[in-house]
Amino acid sequence: MQDSVSSLSIIEINAMGQPCPMPLLMLKRQLKKTTGPRVFKLLSSDPHSEIDVTRYCQINQLACKLTKISDHEFHYLIES
Numbered sequence: 001m002q003d004s005v006s007s008l009s010i011i012e013i014n015a016m017g018q019p020c021p022m023p024l025l026m027l028k029r030q031l032k033k034t035t036g037p038r039v040f041k042l043l044s045s046d047p048h049s050e051i052d053v054t055r056y057c058q059i060n061q062l063a064c065k066l067t068k069i070s071d072h073e074f075h076y077l078i079e080s
Contacts, residue, residue, distance in 0.1 A: 013042045016073070020048040024056055031080060042076040049074055 013030050015023035023044040030040060042053065050066060053076050057064035063079040 010039045010041050010077075013040055015049070016043050016045045018044070018046065020046045020052055022046075023049040024052045027053065027056070027076075027078065034080075038080050040076075040078040040080070042078060044074045044076070045072045047071065047074070049076075053078075 011030060011034065013023075013026050015026050018026070023042060023046060027040065027042050031038075042049075044053070050068075054064055054066060056062075057078060065077040067075040067077070069075060
């Protein structure tokens with residue numbers, strides 16, 4: 001994932017302050033809007049997003065890397 005990330009622009013999705021399932025819904029909307037390979041950086045403050053986002057990525061075979069910044073800040077790097 002690291003090599004391809006550097007060659008693609010990163011689309012940031014800021015879902016800070018949004019309760020679940022909004023972070024996942026915002027990711028889904030952005031995935032539908034864009035075509036071709038893309039990298040998304042999803043920012044979330046909801047701890048439940050960890051389960052929702054990682055499960056969604058697994059089901060849809062999207063590469064997903066989670067970085068837990070704090071108990072209320074999660075950054076997801078998602079490659080489509």
